Amino acid sequence: MKETLHYLLMADHLIFQKTLLTGIKDTGLTSGQPKVLDYLKNHDGAVQKEIAAACHIEPATLTSVLLGMENKELITRKMHNGNRRSLYVYLTDKGKAFAKRVEAEFETIEENALLGFTEQEKEALTAFLTRVNENMRDKGEMDNDEV
Amino acid sequence: MKETLHYLLMADHLIFQKTLLTGIKDTGLTSGQPKVLDYLKNHDGAVQKEIAAACHIEPATLTSVLLGMENKELITRKMHNGNRRSLYVYLTDKGKAFAKRVEAEFETIEENALLGFTEQEKEALTAFLTRVNENMRDKGEMDNDEV
DNA sequence: TGCTAATAATTAGATTTCTAATTATTAGCA
DNA sequence: TGCTAATAATTAGAAATCTAATTATTAGCA
DSSP, rough: OOHHHHHHHHHHHHHHHHHHHTTEEEEHHHHHHHHHHHHHOOOOOOOOHHHHHHHHHHHHHHHHHHHHHHHHHHHHEEETEEEEEEEEEEOOOHHHHHHHHHHHHHHHHHHHHHHOOHHHHHHHHHHHHHHHHHHHHHHHHHHHTEE | OOHHHHHHHHHHHHHHHHHHHTTTTTTOTTTHHHHHHHHHHHHTTHHHHHHHHTTTTTTHHHHHHHHHHHHTEEEEEEEEEEEEEEEEEOHHHHHHHHHHHHHHHHHHHHHHHHOOOHHHHHHHHHHHHHHHHHHHHHHHHHHTOOO
């Protein structure tokens, strides 16, 4: 087993993702939908650009995910204040129920993933991953500015 | 910013992946290819089932990625010992050169990601992520056995 | 030996994802 | 006010990904 940071992040993320999808198989949710539901659960009425950024996908990708969610009646999209350029996304009651289910599944998996961790270790891991995140985001912004 | 384990793993993994792809844009490698090159760099001659497992993708997915890599002459596939069921995958010289480039890029990004980390902190993070990995793999195996 | 299981890879079809280009709308400023 | 920039979302086309089914081959065992 390789122990590079990238390999471990990939492995942990993908195993987590696969475990989630297995756990919610009965819901019929497809792989792109849970993260959007989970974000909307705490940010109902967000615009698509914001959702895409939070879910780390491109706006073009979100368009097709939302289309599927709209067909399943998990969300609705509305315009506000006569601004025809931005679309605000809302969970339906059905969508809220699925979001709850997804969140519960996330919590179960996370609890298992951290078995044997003390509270301090959990906090240390979270702090480390946040620092890694900041380091990479800073670099990305710098690179963009350099153009 | 959410601070759940899953969210941080996803964010870190995806930003890492995106940074990598930006860094090797000039190579023309597509998004599924770097991880396979990186694995083969240390496991030349692996069979497809093994590569798929190491890269955390399904064998069916690997089939199409390898097809693209074969067309670019990054790899060749051979049978061994009259076993027609297994295909062994080898890097071409061109593939080896690309693999080196990918590895160098991984190292650069990782160095940046860990800026400000002491050696002890790096080791602690690696150990944490390995424990998370083991916890999730154990659970997955248990679930399978329960059937 | 010969039938059945298991195994490795592929194919088929759908979803997710990306980048680049397009459309429609809004904002900035001369 | 009116032209130009910027912005939000979508479309188009390609690649990656998955599950389920299929093909071909090998292994196990009666």
